[in-house]
Amino acid sequence: MEHVRDLNFTNDLAEIPRLAEAIKAFGEQYDLSVSDVYKVNLALDELLTNLISYAYSDGQQHLIRLHLSLVPDRLTAVLIDDGAPFDPLAEAKPAVLDGSLEERPIGGLGLHFVRTLMDAVSYQRVGPYNQLTLVKSIAAQGAI
Amino acid sequence: MDISETQQNDITLVSLTGRLDSSTSAQFEQYILTKVGGQPRLIINFSDLDYISSAGLRVLLLAAKKVKQGNGRLILCTLKEHIREVFEISGFLSILDIRPSEADALAGMEA
Secondary structure, three states, X not given: OOEEEEEEEEOOOOHHHHHHHHHHHHHHHOOOOHXXXXXXXXXXHHHHHHHHHHXXXXXXXXXXXXXXXXXXXXXXXXXXXXXXXXXXXXXXXXXXXXXXXXOOOOOOOHHHHHHXXXXXXXXXXXXXXXXXXXXXXXXXXXXX | OEEEEEEEOOEEEEEEEEXXXXXXXXXXXXXXXOOOOOOOEEEEEEEEEEEEOHHHHHHHHHHHHHHHXXXXXXXXXXXXXXXXXXXXXXXXOOOOEEEOXXXXXXXXXXX
């Protein structure tokens, strides 16, 4: 049994709370753990925030699509945007996770979260779209 | 996100409620940067904070650096489990002073 959900967002940071609501509702509907909901929300938040903040320079409204698909042990999230070709996984510098407070750079953690919290992340350019696919193994749930 | 503040002698106690993400981090940054001047003694209570993303951590790191530069003190307390996990993944547990309760944070200020 596969459960799917399609969500649309615009390139506006006010969409971030709406993403959180949607992931929470999806998680509650299919009995996902609070921990899994947090991790999936955080990974998608980081990617959506980056898209909203950096993907568009034309000042226009853009549609960013999210497709969720849940099978008994696995959640797959596909994020699709129509920005210029950009693979955040290839471009990101490794996060700096040690050193003193003074040495620690500001920023660079978002993609580290995506890589750490998801089991697999991949990028594809599909026609005029960037497509990021996240896969997260899910602990056994009741409602599936 | 809601930010509330109380003063206890020379210690400023800040309490965060809700979600600290890219839609609220600018509000938090604007606020916290007014608190880090001089030689601040600052406690941030996380007990009602449900969520933090890298946008929130960025502001905390910025604040912690400024407090350190001013020879002040910054202590965070009462992180929920999922938030603590995000701090751990970020390597923040070793650079920030984090206490289990507000009482511990207050005691830490005197130490």
